[in-house]
Amino acid sequence: MSEMFYPLLFEPSLHVKVWGGRQLADRLGKRLPTDEPYGEAWEIFWRNHVANGAQRGKLLGQLIQEQPLALTGRAEANAEFPLLIKFIDAQEWLSVQVHPDDARAAELEGEPRGKTECWYIVEAAPDAQIIYGFSQPTDVETFRRAIAEGRARDYLQFVPVQAGDFIFVPAGTLHAIGAGVLLYELQQTSDTTYRVYDWDRLGLDGKPRPLHLEKALRCTHFEVAPAAKVPYQEREIASGVRHAQLIDGQYFRLERFRLAPSAEWRFAQTGRAQLLSVLQGDLILRAEGASEPLKLQRGVSVFVPACLSFSVHAQPEQLSELLIAAEAG
Secondary structure (H helix, E strand, O other), X not given: OOOOOOOEOEEOEEEEEEEEEOHXXXXXXOOOOOXXXXXXXXXXXXXXXXXXXXXXXXXHHHHHHHOHHHXXXXXXXXXXXXXXXXXXXXXXXXXXXXXXXXXXXXXXXXXXXXXXXXEEEEEEOOOOXXXXXXXXXXXXXXXXXXXXXXXXXXXXXXXXXXOOOEEEEOOOOOEEEOOOEEEEEEEEOOOOOEEEEXXXXXXXXXXXXXXXXXXXXXXOOOOXXXXXXXXXXXXXXXXXXXXXXXXXXXXXXXXXXXXXXXXXXXEOOOXXXXXXXXXXXOEEEEEOOOOXXXXXXXXXXXXXXXXXXXXXXXXXXXOEEEEEEEEOO
């Protein structure tokens, strides 16, 4: 096996946020360099540095440019891998916001893609909520007036969430993550966010964070009471291994696996890179041709090149849970 082709670990990109906290460290084992409130850990991102093996220190995007077919399953040498995986720790409400779709992102920002995303709730406080769409009929002018008059909340749909919930957030959906939520996010690679309302708070610099109302209103879908939670079914696919297909959509697919103590499961090549994130328990990952297995703890994500098959092995006396993401197609 070439030195290039092995499962890649990364140094996560850590982001301080006014609404963040310490759960990325306390619950997921991240090393936070300061005492500031950290809200996001970008786990797999084309600008992340490799943290293991012969390619240590290189950017994921650099490796994809060098060997696109083996790494991603696509022949195009585009460094900007189109998926981004992150963990989010929300200790306060995030802003009420919306993301553009591909067409609006090109029109408004000159960006190559918009931002459709999905969330898997890892942990949630008993009273945790999200905002998802509208609670009553409205339109651009009515909602603009409500914002100006301080009545925006009257039009927002608040949805309770708990661990294990899966939420699909297509571009154009007005949304916000509430306090007490720790989640996994899979999204298109984009950071274009239009804030509509920010709870009348100040940012970390002591100033109000900017809003982007007019752009947001051009992107927003005014659906009333859209279903936030996506139902899914889990089934046993082998002894001690349970599987659920969370989404298989236009941009990405996402699956959940739960392994009983000492259970194992083998993943065949799929023609695409497979992005694995551990949510519970320790796992051993053995990749085709690799001399050394990887021990993966809770909160760790790994990029498995498209050219590799691999297996995961749960530890004795431990239940394990993992998510596997990949590009669509």
